[in-house]
Amino acid sequence: MTRIAIVDNEKLKEMQLKQYIASICPINRTGKECIKIEPDGKLSIDEHLCTGCGICPKAAPLAIKIINLPEELTTNPVHRYGENKFILYSVPTPSFGKVTGILGVNGIGKSTAIKIIAGVLKPNFGEWGRIETGYEGIIDFFKGTEAQGFFEKISKGEIKVAYKPQQVDLIPKTTKGKVIDLLKKVDEKGEFKKIANELQLDNILNNEISEISGGELQRVAIAATVLKNANLYIFDEPTSYLDIKQRINVSRFIKSMIDENNSVLVVEHDLVILDYICDLVHLIYGKEGAYGIVSGVKPVRNGINVYLSGYIKEENVRFRDSTIKFAEKPPIKKKHSAGIITSWGKIEKKLGNFALTAHKGSIHKNEIIGMLGENGTGKTTFVRILASVLKQDKGEISQKVRVSYKPQYLESSDELVVDVLKDAFHKHENQIIHPLNIVPLSLKKLNELSGGELQRVAIAYCLQQDADLYLLDEPSAYLDSEQRLILSKVIRDFIEHKGASALIVDHDLLFIDYISDKLIVFEGKPAIEGNVTGPFEMEEGMNRFLKELSITLRRDAETNRPRVNKLDSRLDMEQKESGKYYYS
């Protein structure tokens, strides 16, 4: 097969349109049935007859995709969901004694691959009507590959899997009661106290699951997975909702649980964390919603560099047109000829038991300022004061600025995307709508969108407002690593073109490093006090923030991307001693 056809019949409701599409296909015009309307009314495309002329996707671009497969793809599919549906080629292979990462964009088959590895989904090898057989067929299919040995072990019951799902926010919908009861119930190792302590859950053990925060739910889900007696642990996005300190803690925890008798598989979009947790990595590439190919396993440093380069040499596949590059040095100081857009004296604000103090600072035109700090140290409160949504108790803000604000938690409704983003479609099609890939979502209602889709719409909504200062609270949440890098460019270009400024609160270090000109740092005790300083130049701000976390960063020699040094390694100790936490 050289090409595949993907048809979304949900988006092709009108029979008249289907008949029209069938009538314009040149193959159908010769009397053959390339595009067919099935007895149940669904439209299907015969991939063997289709010549890829491109006429039908033009008639229904949201419903039909015709995709040419790479010539180099000679393997058979591992799984296909149905006729004209998503195909997965190859699977990742966990290695004992190692943490293996999976890196790829959303919709490329990571969840399908994980379900197959976990034994939850039996692969059909592209024959979707096939009656499920035992493991012999699967072992035979993977003969001569590392996956063969893995499935042999699964078939003999030698591998027991524990799986942490991606969407921890769904847990309260199916699980009721206190955290302590849930953890005790799943504790097959008798280690519940130790694990709860390591994941800093002691203070919330008696809380109801329905009342804990996203970051707490994430750590409870990780604890519940680890407490199971398994030898393959799968963590699907273990750091969403966590701040950087918690991300590092969870990474160290996951690394510490590995020994030669078990293996760990991690899906993660935060590249600094993926790099830090994993020994090995598989890339998944292909076309979102159409097909996914799992690359051979690579050492993690090399795998992430290959991902950034967009080209897999061994497999001779280019999966992105451009290479992603990082600057070698911290950004050069910008000249502030464009002037200050707002400044503040010492601001104070008390909210219940929480006290915020922000030391004097200012924001210049054309600046993008990253905001770094633990959860609960007042980032949102500070942003709301600058936006005049909240009034400070003491201190002055010099200038009233027009602020557009994207909150951390996104609200949905039954409005259509195209209606919500009217201005962006009208004025910023090339700057916002196309790069954020919003056209395919345009006729969906907000409450029909996935987390990542809603995030992209909320960012576009924030940017389409006419403002001097754009405040984006956790814009990278739910986005894959590719979308995060695209988003950095969209925000950069937009702010420069508009002559405005932006404040970005985020916990992805690579994203913040890539996008920011300066940094504001939040210190203090979560939920008790927050101390805001800056904006600092990148080097000064990062040094201050990383010192708090006791981690040091180095730049990768090939790509200049930030990497976390191994704790107590020679470089880590040298950088700490010289006070250069942010690159030596």
Ligand code: SF4
């Ligand atoms: Fe027919 Fe294929 Fe052309 Fe579509 S792309 S009109 S199915 S030949």
